[in-house]
Amino acid sequence: MPFPFFAFLALWVCGHADRPGEHSLMVELAKRAHGNHCQDHILESIEAKMGANRKEWIEGQSIGFEAALRPLFAVLPHTPTGGLTANAARYALHRVFVDARGWNVNGLEESKLYALSLAQNGPAELPPLHRILQGEVPQEVESAFEKCSADMGVQELALLAATLDELVHQEVLQQVKAVFKAKKLPMFGHIDDQQLQKVLEQVMIGYICDAAGIVSPEREKYIDGKLDIKEKYPSWLNLQNFLHSIQEVVLPTQATRVDFEDLTNVIKELNEHYGRWQNGECQVLSQELRQLESECPGHVPLRDFYSSHFSRGNWQFTESVAYLRSLGALEESQREKPKLISTNYVLGANNCVATSKYYSQCCLNQCDGHLRKLEKAVAKSEVAPDDLQAAVKAVLPEPDMPALVSKKLVEISQKPGQAGRVALHGLPFAEWLHHAYPRECPAPKIHNLPEELPGHFETRNGKSPAFSDEDMEAYLKKLPEVDRDQECHIAWTEEPVETWTMESPVESRRLLEVTAPFSSLWVCACVGMLLGGLVASRFTSKNPQASNESQETMTA
Structure with missing residues (x-):
């Protein structure tokens, strides 16, 4: 009979599939063998409620998004069944939209991911991923995405990205129509x-x-x-x-x-x-800040930042201390000598333009390029410190203070729950990247202050996000003179180590270690059952007698 044969064959093949990447691949193969019902359900809902033309457009766009998502999908933390964890799915979409479009999609902001990863119940507090669609698709389509959200594969994520892309396209149509109508221009001429x-x-x-x-x-x-x-x-x-x-x-x-x-x-x-x-303007801004650096690369004494508004005519350097703090752009370990974190300032919402209700155009994160190279080099989500250090040496520029940051990788791997590895997409390594490459990599935001566009900050707080010249001069009088001979000191946080998994890192790893042999066998058995079932159904559909015998056996 084909059914047990395929089950046995799948179990034999899976004898070597005990690594997370191979485990995820087998889950994906299982989905494909039986037909990706989740993906099909989403597309059917889109066609039924949004029309065949929009469904065709979304399906076509999803091909490019899927190709962009696959390299990330392979190295981000997975659930035991092979999908992406909630935070990892958000991060994957964020990275793809930034890389492909330069869009910072509302609800996918990278700084919020790091803040949420520190919360005790971070993943449980996340809003549903389909909320990035802003309720602009029919309820049936939202429900289809919601049913697939617990364990999203790469195809479902690609469809979600393509659906958002299509909504932006519709938004563009409405904006152009509004201008045509206001200016009494011919819609069909x-x-x-x-x-x-x-x-x-x-x-x-x-x-x-x-x-x-x-x-x-x-x-x-x-x-x-x-x-x-x-x-x-x-x-x-x-x-x-x-x-x-x-x-x-x-x-x-x-x-x-x-x-x-x-x-x-x-x-x-x-x-x-x-x-x-x-982003060309962003690079100019980065160069202006670099000229103001003192003892620490990638950091500007706050006194010099504000003084340059008067001495150098830097018209944009006017953000208030409160607004800079909400951006995560202040380094205040020495409170009497605050510093501006240049990369966080450049990447902040203060330099974004809200060109859509769905996203903002912001400066591009140069650190993503470093991460892409490391992801390709190590091809996994958790790495031994020696291996990670070798990959850094092979594919990235030499870090600032190489001895210090290399030692820190070992310290990160020895913290509770890390089992001698460093999570490539966890908060501690994000902080390591900032210390190693302070001019390219932002400091992870560890407080829960919302990062807002200037107008939204003023509406919520009732205060201007910018200092007036008088306020700036008054604040400068409070700051001590900058000591140019001072050694660089940037503090490391001692926050608990968290990674983007559904459980805590140690629980997740123990779960995988204990259940990996059984889960792999279970997944492989499912593959065999699905393949066997498909063959058996075709066999019995052509052979009514065999079908009756099978039915009798099941009844018995």
Whole structure:
């Protein structure tokens, strides 16, 4: 009979599949052998409630997202059944959207992941992952994603990413329609290239106003040109040139008249590439901060940060102490000598532009590039310190203070629950990366203060996120002079070691060690049963007598 044969074959094959990656692969093979019902259910719900065209668009986009997710899926912490843990799934989507689009999706912010990983019940407190869709899909589609959320595989994550991407596309359509309607432009006719440029500029001015918390009627005055947007966004001329370059790429060079669909394609392309363009400004900002460094690389004495606003004309260095603290951009281990953490400042919400209700365009995290190289080099989520140190030496630049940070890797691996390994995507290694590469890697945010756009911070706190010149001068008088000969001192946190697993690290590892042989056999048996069942069903469908005999045997 085919059924026991396939079960036996699967058990024999799985004799060597005792590693987490191979275990996950067998689970995925089991899903595919029986048909990925979860993925199919999501697509069926999308087609039934959102239409065949939108379903086809989402399914097509998911291919690219799946390819981007697979390398991460292989090295992030998994559940015992092979899916990603709740925090790991969020981190994977965050990384893919930042890498592919430069989008910081609302609800997937990396700093919040590290903060939540410190909470006693972090994963249980996380909102459902499908909330990133902002309730803009039918309830049946949300329910389909929710049913798959307990143990999401790479296909389901890719579909969720593609669905969000499609919602952004629909949002773009609505924004363009609103501008056309306000300016009484023809929806089904043509406009000339000057009108096109004007519409693009008005859409971008709207984004800038939203990020700065500028509301009507002042917002309309900026959009109409009655107020100069350069006062709020000094890089406006550079942005205009970028808009023009996008037009040249998307539209035929000989086109002098375009229609609504052409304009929509231009803005879609703009949304996808704006984050990369904006990152050029972020690099300039990083260089300005580097010139202000004193004894510690990647850190600027707060006194020098504020003083440069007056002495160097750094117009953007005005954020208040309270707002910098909420961004996680202050190093206050020596409270009388606070320092600005340059990378956290550059990556903060203060440098984001809210171009969508679903995401913000923020500066790109250079540390993600370091992590990608390490993920490829070690190909697992937990690594022995010697192996990790060898990988760092092989694929990354030499760290600052190499002896100190190398010793720290051993200390991390010896903490309770680590079993001599370092979690590649845990809080302690994130902090290690910050100390090793302070100009590229941010300090993990360990407090629960919300990181907000300036306008949202002011609304919630009733205080301005920026100092006035008078407030800044008053604060500078309180700070002591900077000691240029002082040695660098940046404190290490002594928070409990946590990794992104459903249980605590030690419980999760013991569970895997105890149950791995049995779970592997169980998974492999399931594969065999599924394969055998499929063959048996085909066999019996062609042989009614065999089908009757099988039915009688089951009854007995």
